[in-house]
Amino acid sequence: MDKQGSMTPEQSFFAVFCIESLADELGVPGEKIYKTLTDESDILDGYILPCYEALHTQGKGYIVDTLKELMEKRGLLQ
Numbered sequence: 001m002d003k004q005g006s007m008t009p010e011q012s013f014f015a016v017f018c019i020e021s022l023a024d025e026l027g028v029p030g031e032k033i034y035k036t037l038t039d040e041s042d043i044l045d046g047y048i049l050p051c052y053e054a055l056h057t058q059g060k061g062y063i064v065d066t067l068k069e070l071m072e073k074r075g076l077l078q
Contacts, residue, residue: 007049010052010056011049011052014048014052014055014056015044015048015049018037018048018055018063018067019033019034019037020033021060021063021064022064022067022068025064025068026068026077036071036076040076041071041074041076043067043070043071043074047070048067
């Protein structure tokens with residue numbers, strides 16, 4: 001996030017990448033993943049964005065696996 005607490009364009013692009021990558025992996029609509037990461041948890045604002053600097057340097061598989069693991073730990077995946 002920038003100094004005013006807003007997402008940078010790069011973070012916005014990365015957030016969409018994470019959402020769509022998870023949606024593809026799980027076979028669900030991106031809208032459902034977005035709601036899960038925002039309304040049902042704080043994964044977007046509490047994990048993805050604060051960890052952007054480290055996460056965005058990783059490969060898609062690592063990112064998706066890490067997010068799925070986090071979702072499982074929080075009871076968001078069956």
